[in-house]
Amino acid sequence: MASKPDKPIQHPEYEKAPMDRRTLFRxxxxxxxxxxxxxxxxxxxxxxxxxxxxNSGHRSQHVPESKAIPDFRVAKPDNIHWDVGxxxxxxxxxxxxxxxxxxxxxxxxxxxGDIVLIKPNVAFDRSPALGATTNPEILECLINMILVDxxxxxxxVTDNPIESPADCFAKSGVRRATEKAxxxxxxxxxxxxxxxxxxxxxxxxxxxxxxxxxxxxxxxIGIAPVKDHNLCEASMGIKNWYxxxxxxxxQFHQDIHEIVSDLSIMIRPTMTIVDGTHILMxxxxxxxxxxxxxxxxxxxxxxxxxxxxxxxxEHLLGRGKNYPAYLAKAEAKGSGxxxxxxxxxxxx
Amino acid sequence: MSSRTFRRKFRLTxxxxxxxxxxxxxxxxxxxATWTSRLKGYxxxxxxxxxxxxxxxxMLSTGYVYRYLGWGLLVIALTLLFGRVFCNWICPxxxxxxxxxxxxxxxxxxxxxxxxxxxxxxxxKYGILTxxxxxxAMGSLQIGLLxxxxxMYRSVATVFSPAIDMGVDxxxxxxxxxxxxxxxxxxxxxxxxxxxRVFVGSFWIGMFILALVGANVFIPRFFCRVLCxxxxxxxxxxxxxxxxxxxxxxxxxxxxxxxxRCEGAADPQSLVRMSECFSCMNCIDDCxxxxxxxxxxxxxxxQVVANPEFGRRKLVxxxxxxxLGYPFFRNDGTNTxxxxxxxxxxxxxxxxxxxxxxxxxxxxxxxNVCPTNVxxxxxxxxxxxxxxxxxVMNFNISHCQLKCTLCSEVCPTGAIRKITVEEKLGKGExxxxxxxxxxxAFFDRGRCLPHAMEIPCVVCEEVCPVSPKAIQTKDxxxxxxxxxxxxxxxxxxxxDLCIGCGICEAECPVKDDRAVYVTAVGESRSQxxxxxxxxRFDTES
Numbered sequence: 001m002a003s004k005p006d007k008p009i010q011h012p013e014y015e016k017a018p019m020d021r022r023t024l025f026r027x028x029x030x031x032x033x034x035x036x037x038x039x040x041x042x043x044x045x046x047x048x049x050x051x052x053x054x055n056s057g058h059r060s061q062h063v064p065e066s067k068a069i070p071d072f073r074v075a076k077p078d079n080i081h082w083d084v085g086x087x088x089x090x091x092x093x094x095x096x097x098x099x100x101x102x103x104x105x106x107x108x109x110x111x112x113g114d115i116v117l118i119k120p121n122v123a124f125d126r127s128p129a130l131g132a133t134t135n136p137e138i139l140e141c142l143i144n145m146i147l148v149d150x151x152x153x154x155x156x157v158t159d160n161p162i163e164s165p166a167d168c169f170a171k172s173g174v175r176r177a178t179e180k181a182x183x184x185x186x187x188x189x190x191x192x193x194x195x196x197x198x199x200x201x202x203x204x205x206x207x208x209x210x211x212x213x214x215x216x217x218x219x220x221i222g223i224a225p226v227k228d229h230n231l232c233e234a235s236m237g238i239k240n241w242y243x244x245x246x247x248x249x250x251q252f253h254q255d256i257h258e259i260v261s262d263l264s265i266m267i268r269p270t271m272t273i274v275d276g277t278h279i280l281m282x283x284x285x286x287x288x289x290x291x292x293x294x295x296x297x298x299x300x301x302x303x304x305x306x307x308x309x310x311x312x313x314e315h316l317l318g319r320g321k322n323y324p325a326y327l328a329k330a331e332a333k334g335s336g337x338x339x340x341x342x343x344x345x346x347x348x
Numbered sequence: 349m350s351s352r353t354f355r356r357k358f359r360l361t362x363x364x365x366x367x368x369x370x371x372x373x374x375x376x377x378x379x380x381a382t383w384t385s386r387l388k389g390y391x392x393x394x395x396x397x398x399x400x401x402x403x404x405x406x407m408l409s410t411g412y413v414y415r416y417l418g419w420g421l422l423v424i425a426l427t428l429l430f431g432r433v434f435c436n437w438i439c440p441x442x443x444x445x446x447x448x449x450x451x452x453x454x455x456x457x458x459x460x461x462x463x464x465x466x467x468x469x470x471x472x473k474y475g476i477l478t479x480x481x482x483x484x485a486m487g488s489l490q491i492g493l494l495x496x497x498x499x500m501y502r503s504v505a506t507v508f509s510p511a512i513d514m515g516v517d518x519x520x521x522x523x524x525x526x527x528x529x530x531x532x533x534x535x536x537x538x539x540x541x542x543x544x545r546v547f548v549g550s551f552w553i554g555m556f557i558l559a560l561v562g563a564n565v566f567i568p569r570f571f572c573r574v575l576c577x578x579x580x581x582x583x584x585x586x587x588x589x590x591x592x593x594x595x596x597x598x599x600x601x602x603x604x605x606x607x608x609r610c611e612g613a614a615d616p617q618s619l620v621r622m623s624e625c626f627s628c629m630n631c632i633d634d635c636x637x638x639x640x641x642x643x644x645x646x647x648x649x650x651q652v653v654a655n656p657e658f659g660r661r662k663l664v665x666x667x668x669x670x671x672l673g674y675p676f677f678r679n680d681g682t683n684t685x686x687x688x689x690x691x692x693x694x695x696x697x698x699x700x701x702x703x704x705x706x707x708x709x710x711x712x713x714x715x716n717v718c719p720t721n722v723x724x725x726x727x728x729x730x731x732x733x734x735x736x737x738x739x740v741m742n743f744n745i746s747h748c749q750l751k752c753t754l755c756s757e758v759c760p761t762g763a764i765r766k767i768t769v770e771e772k773l774g775k776g777e778x779x780x781x782x783x784x785x786x787x788x789a790f791f792d793r794g795r796c797l798p799h800a801m802e803i804p805c806v807v808c809e810e811v812c813p814v815s816p817k818a819i820q821t822k823d824x825x826x827x828x829x830x831x832x833x834x835x836x837x838x839x840x841x842x843x844d845l846c847i848g849c850g851i852c853e854a855e856c857p858v859k860d861d862r863a864v865y866v867t868a869v870g871e872s873r874s875q876x877x878x879x880x881x882x883x884r885f886d887t888e889s
Contacts, residue, residue, distance in 0.1 A: 124813070125750060125752065126751075156536075162811060163747075163749050164384065164720045164752075165541065165542070166384045166385040166541060166542070167384050167719045167749060170385060171751060175385075184536075186536055186539070187539070187541035188543065189513075189544070190517055190544040191517040191520050191524075191539065192539065212520075212536065213536065215524070215536070230809060230810060230821070230837065231806055231809075231810060231837065248859070250807045250855050250857045251857050253804065253805045253806060253807050253810070253857070254797065254803050254804055254805055283816065283817065285810060286810070286811065286812070286813050286815075286817075288813060288814065288815035289815040
């Protein structure tokens with residue numbers, strides 16, 4: 001056993017520092033306040049205000065909110081009884097103007113001060129002559145008309161390509177055409193997608209949508225080339241909207257006709273322009289060889305995307321009345337009428 | 349103005365800071381411009397091409413000087429004039445180290461004296477340089493691991509620029525959430541214009557540079573003084589430099605104040621070490637007696653230590669390590685023509701693998717410029733330690749774009765030889781050679797939707813970019829489980845047409861282990877790694 005130390009363990013200069021009453025009360029109050037506060041937010045039932053309680057584990061899971069985009073359609077003028085205008089013959093600006101005049105002229109549809117979004121097809125890194133992307137000449141001419149004739153506030157051009165966006169927009173000539181005419185290109189990034197709610201759609205009732213460029217937009221115009229497509233037979237005006245989808249969109253090949261008809265109700269554009277200047281007749285939708293392309297010299301401006309695509313399938317691709325299944329499905333979903341008889345006006 | 353007041357106002361250190369700001373700015377600009385829409389003929393790899401270590405080691409390994417690598421002579425000439433000015437006037441990595449060291453220096457002046465004295469461990473960089481030079485001469489270029497310019501380019505490309513894009517993204521999201529519409533808060537402005545880029549293993553590249561920069565807190569300019577092989581090369585040359593720091597022993601009071609901010613630990617207070625001095629001019633500023641000057645002076649051994657402190661034993665020892673390093677790498681068996689990884693897919697224009705390893709400096713400029721993010725820094729898995737951080741293609745992330753040759757344009761050393769689109773696609777005068785083939789695609793029919801599960805798909809066939817398509821389909825009508833007749837387009841490969849661009853793999857919806865995938869076999873750059881008999885079809889051309 002060790003003997004007791006001679007000196008006290010405590011240092012002789014040690015002084016007790018007693019807490020005064022005020023400090024004690026203040027500390028107790030602080031501790032109680034903090035304790036009660038954290039106790040409340042963590043233990044109070046979930047429906048009480050400020051409660052952070054999550055009993056099931058579902059409350060803390062992030063559920064993205066579905067957004068909606070408005071209907072961009074504009075009623076046609078009273079004296080116009082046609083839904084699809086076809087322009088033929090002449091230079092590209094002339095053909096475009098003819099097709100627009102056939103349905104009442106662009107100025108009826110685009111009003112001064114509008115923000116207009118144009119969706120060309122820029123899916124691949126190809127030069128314009130190969131027919132895989134929208135003819136930039138039409139785009140440039142259209143942006144000019146929107147900004148100069150219709151005095152719109154802003155024109156945005158956007159697409160979510162399969163290949164590198166920067167390259168696709170550059171090589172297809174779409175960026176140059178847009179910037180030359182005074183429009184603005186918006187390239188997709190991780191940030192640009194929101195869930196879109198499309199009532200009535202079978203596959204994409206809630207699906208990732210290229211939403212960012214749509215903020216504050218008043219009018220939407222699609223410009224689509226006419227292309228052969230192995231799986232869905234033809235890619236035209238409606239299929240063009242595929243380029244606004246995000247997420248794992250390559251799954252949709254498992255039911256391609258359903259998705260294309262869903263696209264026709266996902267967005268209700270002001271008008272769709274079908275570019276029949278360079279028609280990709282085979283090896284679509286990528287093309288890659290000039291021999292796959294036919295010069296069509298035709299442009300369609302349509303308010304009824306279904307009738308428009310049916311006409312293009314029959315007359316531009318020359319494949320008769322055996323339309324792709326998605327057109328009938330789109331008609332059933334109420335986005336247009338397949339029978340175009342009497343609703344087409346051709347100006348040559 | 350008398351010359352005395354002029355000298356007091358005009359400080360060389362201020363000119364040095366201007367130079368550093370200029371070159372650091374140029375470096376950042378080049379990194380920013382290394383992108384498909386901004387690459388308007390800017391010499392984005394120039395700082396790499398100015399690096400004399402790149403020039404000398406590739407000359408040792410290949411015997412030739414590629415394209416713009418002659419620019420390295422400029423830095424050698426500068427060094428012969430002024431000593432290691434590159435380290436403290438030009439090198440962006442040196443600037444970064446100096447800045448961080450200055451920012452976090454909380455030491456007293458007295459403590460700084462000791463931190464800035466020469467220490468024996470500083471010989472290490474000469475050892476590293478010797479190892480790299482010997483290995484380069486034998487045919488394995490490893491300078492990229494530690495060369496400051498390569499290291500800096502690589503880190504910016506794979507770590508910092510994706511982080512900045514992420515920040516821009518987040519800002520855009522925050523602005524979108526507030527719904528602000530003001531001109532300067534236009535949410536469309538806050539967009540990098542790129543889907544988020546990822547780089548495999550970039551965590552370790554980031555940790556590597558963080559550790560090296562963080563070491564400044566313990567030893568100022570740790571990397572520059574202890575590890576930098578380029579600094580060692582310039583140090584060895586600066587023995588012959590015309591200008592040097594000179595101490596006037598009659599004026600000097602041995603106060604040691606010149607050590608306060610000595611960047612290179614060159615001992616200006618005693619015998620100036622020419623091989624260590626960065627010519628930063630701080631000591632001239634700090635000397636209260638005007639005893640230090642920078643001028644044309646001879647090599648008086650009572651005034652200077654001209655040579656690096658790197659004796660013959662150390663030289664022989666590190667030479668032996670280098671000579672052993674080469675067989676250690678090459679006999680590793682991860683990257684020979686008999687056993688190579690199926691994932692070792694090099695970018696288009698790459699030279700044959702052995703020659704590739706003689707040229708690639710792991711600067712990752714190709715990875716930075718790649719518009720689809722398919723190019724990735726290799727981990728140990730693809731080609732062992734020797735191929736670490738060299739470019740490989742990861743088709744799970746993306747694909748090689750048909751008409752893009754940007755990686756071959758920015759490569760400073762010709763590991764990816766400069767090619768044209770015609771050469772890549774085998775058009776025009778390259779008709780006979782045929783297209784550049786990166787690998788060959790294969791189907792895993794057990795996972796392919798139409799083959800295994802009777803579900804229509806063929807995304808692969810749709811995106812196949814060659815004409816005629818290398819993926820074709822056999823169309824069959826079958827009764828599926830519900831009794832419906834479905835038309836299945838069952839894809840199959842025509843390997844002779846496949847160029848290995850990988851878009852089929854990138855777009856395959858079977859996302860984890862793809863049902864169609866590209867492997868390295870059949871790449872056209874290598875005779876030894878071929879798959880098909882050449883000209884199998886007489887009709888195909």
